[in-house]
Amino acid sequence: MDDQESRRALKAMFEAAVAAASPASCVAPHLPERPRGRTVVIGAGKAAAAMALAVEAHWDGPLEGMVITRYGHGAPCRRIRIVEAGHPVSDAAGLEAAADIVRMVGGLSPDDLVLCLLSGGGSALLSLPAPGLSLADKQAVGRALLRSGAPIGEMNCVRKHLSAVKGGRLALLAAPARVVTLAISDVPGDDPSVIASGPTVADPTTRHDALAILKKRAIGVPPRVRLWLEDPRSETPKAVPGAELRLVARPREALEAAAKAASGLGLRPVVLGDGLEGEARLLGAAHARLALETAEDLRPGQAPVVLISGGETTVTVQGRGRGGRNAEYLLAHALELAGRTGIHALAADTDGIDGSQDNAGAILSPDSLSRALALGVRPAERLADNDAYSVFAALGDLLVTGPTRTNVNDFRATLINAPSAENHP
Incomplete structure (x- = not known):
């Protein structure tokens, strides 16, 4: 999948997760x-x-x-x-x-x-x-x-x-x-x-x-x-x-809906859990390492793998930036991936509000770090200042949905594409 296809797939999974928790469909039966x-x-x-x-x-x-x-x-x-x-x-x-x-x-x-x-x-x-x-x-x-x-x-x-x-x-x-x-x-x-x-x-x-x-x-x-x-x-x-x-x-049902959407797109979903907690930046880095390990096992022609998780991370505020726990997760994710080709990610709150910001979260591409540096933005410094929001804002990669009027916690997905035959030894 190319960059735009990967982005569309990630957005489709997020939308499926939110739709699964829509009050319009889940309240009446109860x-x-x-x-x-x-x-x-x-x-x-x-x-x-x-x-x-x-x-x-x-x-x-x-x-x-x-x-x-x-x-x-x-x-x-x-x-x-x-x-x-x-x-x-x-x-x-x-x-x-x-x-x-x-x-x-x-x-x-x-x-x-x-x-x-x-x-x-x-x-x-x-x-x-x-x-x-x-x-x-x-x-x-x-x-x-x-x-x-x-x-x-x-x-x-x-x-x-x-x-x-x-x-x-x-x-x-x-x-x-x-x-x-x-x-x-x-x-x-x-x-x-x-x-x-x-x-x-x-x-x-x-x-x-x-x-x-x-x-x-x-x-x-x-x-x-x-x-x-x-x-x-x-x-x-x-x-x-x-x-x-x-x-x-429940969050679990939202992740199951996202996994079903992923399968419908020809992806192989792996659900890591619906109750993951901890510091956003630490979890982001850990999930990036898992994505890199998964990428090493993929061979040309294999279907892409998508790692899906939910839960609620936390941010211990030490800087003065605009923050957002999903943006912070994603920026730490990006720094650990270091521009690895074929890996895209999305992290967002299903209520449409990342912390107290105006975005639900953000989307990450393999070239996000290089584009940020070309704009004079230093991602590592911004992360240290709890200012991940400004990085993705500069890139135009904030995910803005407006209020979804539901809330089953955070949604995270990392899509790992198989290498092309010419780039594989």
Whole structure:
């Protein structure tokens, strides 16, 4: 496959992964039966508005409620109110909307249904601080966790113990109504207690875990935050009776869809896993070495191999660049490949937003490094400054999709073409 064919193939695989997690197709089969009483729809996440739209399209009966999504991720719902708020750092809009949701689920009866729609991003969007804490407290801790390179499980552990609604608390507030949660997983292992910080499920983590994470990451917090975490009242519920959670889309299913698309294009897909974590640049380099080993085994005429993986890497911010974990993964990938012919790659977030940037990710070609150097861009220096975004922006190789209104975590694919006969010994 030439450069353009390889690029088209990588984009087709990414699009197949995103389509597999589209709320328009994955929500309806998991809807619960209609209750005798009211149906109140709540939720939060980058896919929450699209999930609400799917509920409206398939629900036979009265509906009311509200969901919170990221700015720019709304959908034209008619019965369910859509509120857009800040992500990845919470803002006042999210706080006000979370307080409204608490009021909506109060005073319900056992005949009523609370249908909770959750997806990645919900933890920052559904932000209601614990008693005695402020939004500014949560924002400061959230920013520090983001910069520390903490994985999503650690971030959400801390968030749950600083919240009035996360870690199962929202389900308790909705009692005695029946609570059914539909969730799109964006976390390694599909742990329901981690998705959007599990507002409707029991939390296995403790306040002591949260304190240990802050210590390990050397994160200083306001005195009232530490005092709250040392208070037994900050402990999250370890049981949430009567609540049910249904996973409607998983990262694994998205990778399977991408692999199927690859096979349809005549490629040989190898799925490395859907829960890969760690520093973006380290994983990028490791996957490049695996690609080089795979290339050594290919012979002329053999079908290209594509290495596919998912999960969520992290970036420990040390520089001042624009970053993006998928761009950082890909730039480290490029430096390790060192311009090896026949190898192309794509890394992108399935929600269409790489970290807090305006791109989903980027695409890499064998000539990316040489083109960057010709433009006066020094990729190794940019990587050291956490500024991979600017490298791919200069090359015109950012992958810009806009909000996809779903989120099953990162998608990575490295396509390895067989050598031509004239270039093979």
